[in-house]
Amino acid sequence: MSTQRPPTIDPQAAQRWQRMAPAPSPWLHEEVARRMEERLAWIKCQPDSWAHWEPVRGGLQAHALLAQRYPHAGCFVAEARKDKAQYAAKQIAKPWWRPTRWTAGATQFEMPGDGAVQMLWANMTLHMAADPQDVMAQWHRALAVDGFLMFSCLGPDTLQELRGLYQSLGWPAPSHEFTDMHDWGDMLGAAGFAEPVMDMERITLTFETPQRLLQELRGLGRNLQPQRFPGLRGRQWREQLHRELERLPLQLTFEVIYGHAFKPAPRLTMRAETVLSLDQMRETLSQRKKFSNKS
Numbered sequence: 001m002s003t004q005r006p007p008t009i010d011p012q013a014a015q016r017w018q019r020m021a022p023a024p025s026p027w028l029h030e031e032v033a034r035r036m037e038e039r040l041a042w043i044k045c046q047p048d049s050w051a052h053w054e055p056v057r058g059g060l061q062a063h064a065l066l067a068q069r070y071p072h073a074g075c076f077v078a079e080a081r082k083d084k085a086q087y088a089a090k091q092i093a094k095p096w097w098r099p100t101r102w103t104a105g106a107t108q109f110e111m112p113g114d115g116a117v118q119m120l121w122a123n124m125t126l127h128m129a130a131d132p133q134d135v136m137a138q139w140h141r142a143l144a145v146d147g148f149l150m151f152s153c154l155g156p157d158t159l160q161e162l163r164g165l166y167q168s169l170g171w172p173a174p175s176h177e178f179t180d181m182h183d184w185g186d187m188l189g190a191a192g193f194a195e196p197v198m199d200m201e202r203i204t205l206t207f208e209t210p211q212r213l214l215q216e217l218r219g220l221g222r223n224l225q226p227q228r229f230p231g232l233r234g235r236q237w238r239e240q241l242h243r244e245l246e247r248l249p250l251q252l253t254f255e256v257i258y259g260h261a262f263k264p265a266p267r268l269t270m271r272a273e274t275v276l277s278l279d280q281m282r283e284t285l286s287q288r289k290k291f292s293n294k295s
Contacts, residue, residue, distance in 0.1 A: 008176045010226045011130035017222045018080075018128075022087035025059045026219045028205070029124045032152050032256050033062030035201075036123060039258065040069060043148065047118030049074040051142055053151075056084045058123035060091045066121060067092075067107075076112040078142075085109045111142075118147040127153040127178050128221055136191035143263040149193065154178050155200055155255035162217075162252065165244055176224040181257040193261035203254045210245035213252065 050073055055063055067075065077092070079085040089109045112120075120139050129135045139149055156178045166174050181198040188196040207213040 008173075008226060009130050009224045010176070010228075013222065013224045013226075014128060014130040017224070022056050022084045023219070025055075025057060025061065026216075028203070028216075028220060028254065029057065030059045030061045031203070033059035033123045034065065035256075036150060036152050036258055037062060037065045037069070039260070040066075040150070045118065045146075045148060046070065047073050047147070049076070049112075049117045050119035050121060051076040051078050051112045051117045053078045053120060053122035053139070054084075054125045055079070055092075055123075056088050058121075058125055060088065062123065063092050070119075075107045076117060076142075077107060077109045078111050079109070080111065114141045115144045117142055118144055120147070120149050120151075122149070122151040124152055124154070126151060126184070128224070130224075132179070133187060133191065136187060136193075140192050140263060145263055145265050147263050149188075149259070149261050149263070151259045153184070153257050153259075155257045156180055157202065157253060157255035160253050161248065165248065169244065172227050172229055173225050174223055174228075175221070176226075178255070181259070184257060184259055188259065188261045192263065192266075194264040196259060196261040198260075199258045201256055201258075203256055205252050205254070207250040207252075210242040210250065213245065213250055214241075217252075 047070060050066070050070060052058070052063055052066065052075060055077060056079060063077075077085065077088050079088055086109075093107065093109070120143055122135075122139065126132050126135060139151075143149065158178050159175055162174045166172070181200050185196045185198045205216065207216065
């Protein structure tokens with residue numbers, strides 16, 4: 001397995017995409033978030049606090065569903081860029097006169113500290129990250145021990161219709177290659193997560209015109225493929241693309257990957273002599289006590 005995923009992403013293009021001005025969350029992202037939120041019914045853990053990772057693109061409407069499911073839990077709205085944090089605050093912040101703004105269920109528009117949350121929610125963001133291992137490491141640090149991660153992203157069968165068309169015309173690929181769910185599971189384990197569970201489904205969207213299809217794509221992301229066309233295409237190229245699309249069924253397939261994993265207690269490295277801090281010793285004894293009570 002390659003140590004870098006995804007293998008065909010342009011880091012500078014990914015950074016430009018991240019710097020783009022905030023915009024309403026795409027319909028597809030909101031729909032995926034709605035489906036992922038339903039999966040929370042399978043999890044008995046009720047977090048005291050949780051983090052919504054990059055909700056502006058991941059799904060601001062979904063935030064209301066999560067807040068309704070965990071009404072007494074505090075929340076961190078985790079947007080690294082100030083403009084997006086401000087945009088999210090305008091969309092989901094509670095009025096100042098609401099008592100819950102200052103008590104249980106309060107929302108903080110900042111990145112969570114280490115071990116600050118029991119659940120981290122990241123919808124449709126990982127496939128656009130130039131360094132997904134670093135993102136997973138941030139998630140791992142933010143989670144408390146026994147906390148859990150819920151995330152979704154796009155898989156390799158995404159845009160198969162458009163990929164086939166571009167290939168038949170001899171054009172560079174219309175997007176970078178998306179990572180397989182088994183590789184995501186391996187990376188979760190390497191990042192320190194335990195019991196990763198991966199699942200996938202395919203969602204097919206149909207469109208009335210080529211223009212509407214391309215408009216939807218622009219809202220979902222950008223082509224981060226390093227071997228993409230080196231410059232902007234002209235009007236003739238766009239008209240050719242429209243004609244070619246009209247010869248095909250106007251539909252796009254999206255492979256959606258769902259992931260779930262826990263953050264386990266850190267394992268001690270066995271050496272001839274092991275030195276622990278007082279806090280580490282307390283945590284180790286606490287974990288052993290929990291295990292003996294379950295036995």
